[in-house]
Structure formats: structure tokens, C-alpha cells
Amino acid sequence: MTTRTSDLATLRAELEDRSRPAMLPAVAYTSPEVLAWEQRFVFAGTWACLGRFEELLPQGTTQRAVPVGDVAALLTWDGSGVRLFANTCRHRGHELLAEDASSGHRAIVCPYHAWSYDLAGRVVAAPGFHEGDGFDPGSHGLVELPVTEWCGWVFGHGALPAGHPDVPAFERHLGALDGIVAAYRPAELRLGHRHDYEVGANWKVVAENYHECYHCPVIHPELCRVSPPTSGDNYHLPGAWVGGSMQLGEGAATMSLTGESGGRPIAGVSPRTVEYVHLLPNLLISAHPDYVMTHRLVPLAPDRTLVECAWYFPPDDHGNPPDPSYAVDFWDLTNRQDWAACESVQRGLASPHFRPGPLAPGEDAVARFDGMIAGAYLGRGITATADPG
Numbered sequence: 001m002t003t004r005t006s007d008l009a010t011l012r013a014e015l016e017d018r019s020r021p022a023m024l025p026a027v028a029y030t031s032p033e034v035l036a037w038e039q040r041f042v043f044a045g046t047w048a049c050l051g052r053f054e055e056l057l058p059q060g061t062t063q064r065a066v067p068v069g070d071v072a073a074l075l076t077w078d079g080s081g082v083r084l085f086a087n088t089c090r091h092r093g094h095e096l097l098a099e100d101a102s103s104g105h106r107a108i109v110c111p112y113h114a115w116s117y118d119l120a121g122r123v124v125a126a127p128g129f130h131e132g133d134g135f136d137p138g139s140h141g142l143v144e145l146p147v148t149e150w151c152g153w154v155f156g157h158g159a160l161p162a163g164h165p166d167v168p169a170f171e172r173h174l175g176a177l178d179g180i181v182a183a184y185r186p187a188e189l190r191l192g193h194r195h196d197y198e199v200g201a202n203w204k205v206v207a208e209n210y211h212e213c214y215h216c217p218v219i220h221p222e223l224c225r226v227s228p229p230t231s232g233d234n235y236h237l238p239g240a241w242v243g244g245s246m247q248l249g250e251g252a253a254t255m256s257l258t259g260e261s262g263g264r265p266i267a268g269v270s271p272r273t274v275e276y277v278h279l280l281p282n283l284l285i286s287a288h289p290d291y292v293m294t295h296r297l298v299p300l301a302p303d304r305t306l307v308e309c310a311w312y313f314p315p316d317d318h319g320n321p322p323d324p325s326y327a328v329d330f331w332d333l334t335n336r337q338d339w340a341a342c343e344s345v346q347r348g349l350a351s352p353h354f355r356p357g358p359l360a361p362g363e364d365a366v367a368r369f370d371g372m373i374a375g376a377y378l379g380r381g382i383t384a385t386a387d388p389g
Contacts (some may be wrong), residue, residue, distance in 0.1 A: 001013040005208050007027045007034050007376070008033055010025075010027055011025055011028055011031075011377055015377060015378060018374075022048065022357065023322070023370065024119045024204065024356065024374065026354050026356070027203075029202040029302065030202070030302050031302060031348055032204065032216065032231040032301075032302055036310070036378075038069075038281075040070050041067055042069070043070070044069025044070055045069070045157070045371050046157065046281055046381075047168075047240075048069060048281055049069065049154070049155055049156065049296055050066050050075070051066070051154060051277070052154075052310065053154050055191070056193075057102075059233075061102050061103070062077055062106060062119060063076050063096075063097060063104075063105070063108060063119070064102040065099050066099075066100070066156070067097070068145070069159070071101065071158030072095060073087050074096055076119040076121075083120065083121070084145040085145060086142060087140040089112065089113075090142060091113055091126070091140075092112060094110050096109075096110055097199070098338035113127065115127070121142035121143075123138075123141055126140070133240060136156055141334065143161055145160075145162055146160070146162045146164075146247065147160075147162075148170045149171070150174065151181055151187050152187035155298055157311070160198055172239075173239065173240045174279070175238035175241065176238050176239050176373050177239045177277060179322045180358040181285055182279065185266070185362060186292050189291070189292055189309060189313055189315075189338065190312060190315045190320065190321040191311065192291070193328045194308065194311075194330070195310075195328070197306070197309065197335060198304065198305075199339045200339075201304075201305060201343050201345060201346040202303060203282070203298075203305045204369075205345050206305055206307065206338075207297065207369060208299060208366045208370070209341060209342050211365035211369055212363045212365060212366050213246070213364045214360055216229035219277070219341055222334065225249070225259070226252040226255055226259040227246050227249055227280070228246075228247065232246045232276075232362075233246075236368075240279065240363050240372070241277055241279045242278050242280070242369045242372070243275065243277030243365065244275075244277075245276065247272055247273060249291075252288055254291070254327070255331070256330045257329060257333075258326075260326070261289070263316075263321075265290050269287070269289060269290045272289070273289070274287065278369070280369075280372065282296055283295075284298040284385035291313045291324075291327050293331060294308075294309070294312070295309050296308040297311075303346050307335075308337075311327050311328055311331070
């Protein structure tokens with residue numbers, strides 16, 4: 001009897017034999033086994049973006065269940081700081097909240113046997129148990145997980161408990177990216193619109209598409225009218241991120257169908273530059289002179305990705321965002337052009353005849369992204385100083 005080689009072993013063997021940058025092997029985009037590994041070691045095992053703080057924990061909300069890769073987790077907020085715990089009762093393992101459910105209660109109560117915890121994860125009630133009988137509540141608190149906030153977004157690490165020495169500092173993961181994004185003061189911007197897309201492609205296909213404008217002259221005529229596709233320049237700076245900037249065309253004030261802005265400029269940033277950066281594994285930040293757009297990638301299957309797209313704007317004097325349609329209309333059109341291309345790529349990857357092709361000079365950010373993901377497959381983690389190849 002022959003033993004089938006696992007998809008992950010096949011992928012690693014092919015990557016070890018590589019001598020030049022190229023797209024990842026097809027199995028990286030099509031295998032359930034590879035995606036399951038990514039969910040644990042790329043999404044749960046690094047600093048994944050869980051969402052925007054005010055959307056996860058709006059006023060009055062003290063708890064929200066969120067997935068961190070394949071790990072069920074529970075965010076809590078006591079008014080002074082956000083915390084993250086494994087969403088599993090310390091009694092018999094029942095979920096404390098169903099996924100994406102929320103609560104405004106001050107106590108976390110397991111719906112199975114009513115074990116209760118405070119928002120710091122400490123046991124406050126365990127029906128039928130008594131300290132005098134040898135039960136120690138202090139030994140049965142919720143397992144706390146690493147969590148942090150940055151620029152209005154919440155990031156969690158689901159694979160290891162808080163304080164574990166193998167959890168990298170978020171600052172190291174972020175690297176030099178803060179120096180680019182913080183100038184836009186994203187935490188001060190207001191949500192103008194949010195649109196969720198379900199894309200029939202692997203999350204890495206979506207990310208690779210984001211990282212190059214090689215395709216722009218072919219499928220994005222509207223984009224090319226307001227931003228020359230050859231105006232881009234990519235960064236090679238420390239941190240677990242990939243990206244670069246592009247320039248607006250002559251006469252364009254922002255990325256819109258007319259090139260005109262319907263909002264306020266963001267003070268202190270370049271009026272000619274758009275930043276396109278990806279903090280791995282799953283937050284794409286597109287920072288414009290007058291708004292910031294994000295795409296948060298949530299893998300659903302090897303060939304299916306939820307893309308949460310949101311637009312944030314400087315508020316007016318009353319704290320409200322402008323009419324977002326000028327930005328939303330442009331990017332909804334552009335997004336759908338991209339999704340159609342990504343879905344076609346995914347179908348092509350399923351062909352038995354596909355072989356990874358060479359990457360063009362203008363696809364250097366794709367090479368860097370793929371090199372970082374390849375490093376994770378080969379056991380090096382998503383390194384903060386990975387180079388293409």
C-alpha cells in the first residue's frame with residue numbers, strides 16, 4: 001500500500017527546491033489541509049486583525065465572540081482596556097458566546113452549567129463547587145490571549161496564551177508601518193460605509209492582486225484615469241507587512257470616478273499620494289488624501305474569502321462623515337473588477353496543467369508577500385525582514 005504525501009509536505013518540498021521568485025505552488029491556494037494549517041499558524045499564530053474597535057465593541061457592549069484563525073476567542077471591555085480570552089468554559093469547554101454574538105453584561109456566564117466569570121476572566125461563580133471542598137477558583141480562570149489596539153483596530157494572537165515567550169511583540173510585527181499609517185490618524189476617522197464581499201478565490205490570490213498594478217491597464221480603466229499605473233514604488237522596510245505608494249494623476253484630488261473629492265483632506269498627509277499597505281496576515285490599508293479604505297480578509301474555504309471593505313473619513317464639525325458615495329462608487333467598481341480576475345485565477349489554479357509562472361519586475365511586492373508566506377510554510381514564521389524569493 002502506498003502512503004499519500006500530504007499537501008503540506010508537497011508544498012514544502014517544492015518551495016525548498018526553488019531558485020528564483022515565482023507564484024506559490026497551486027496546492028497553496030487549493031488545499032483544505034494547507035488552509036487549515038494557515039488558520040492555526042498564520043492567522044491564529046500571528047497578530048491577526050479582528051476588526052475595528054468601535055464596531056467590535058460599540059457603546060454598551062462588554063463582550064464579543066470573535067474567531068482568531070481557527071481559535072474561538074472572546075473580547076471583553078470593562079471601560080478601561082480590551083482583553084481577549086479563549087472562548088471556552090474552564091468547566092466542560094462549552095462556548096461562552098456563540099461566534100460573533102455580543103453581550104452588554106458585566107459577567108460572562110456559560111450557558112451550559114452557569115459558571116460565571118468577570119470581564120478579567122476570573123471565576124465568580126461555579127454552582128455546586130465550594131472552596132472548602134478543595135475547589136480553587138483562582139486556578140480555573142479563563143485562558144487569556146494576547147491582544148492589542150493600533151490606530152483604531154484590534155489585533156489578537158490566538159495560538160498561544162498571553163505572556164508566552166514565543167509570542168512576538170506587536171511592535172516588532174508592525175515594524176516601520178506605523179510611521180506610514182499613523183500620519184492619517186485612522187482612529188480619529190469615522191466610518192462612512194461598509195460593504196462585505198464573498199470572493200470565490202483563495203485569500204492569498206486576493207492579496208497578490210492587491211500588491212500589483214501590472215493588471216491595472218487591462219482591467220481598471222477608471223483607476224488609470226486618476227492614478228498612473230506606473231507611478232508606484234514599493235517599500236522594503238522592517239515589519240510583517242508589504243506595500244507601497246502610488247501617485248494621483250494631474251488634476252485628480254483623490255481616487256474617485258471624476259478624480260474629485262467629496263470630503264475633507266486629512267491634515268498633514270501628502271495631497272498627491274495613496275498608500276497601499278498590507279499588515280499580514282489580513283489587513284489591507286489604502287490611505288488616500290481624504291479617506292482611508294480597508295479590506296479585512298477572512299478565509300472561508302480554500303477557494304472562498306470574505307472581504308470586509310470599509311471607508312473611513314475625517315468628520316465634519318458635528319462629528320459626521322461626508323456622503324461616502326464618491327469613494328464607495330469608485331472602489332466598488334474597482335473591487336468587482338478585481339474579484340472577477342481573482343475568481344478566474346482561482347479556476348485556473350485548479351487546472352492540472354497549472355505551473356507557477358515567473359513574476360514580472362513590477363510584481364516585486366507580490367514576490368515579497370509570497371516569500372513571507374513561503375517562509376511561514378518552511379517554519380521560519382512570517383519574518384519581519386523577509387526579502388522576495
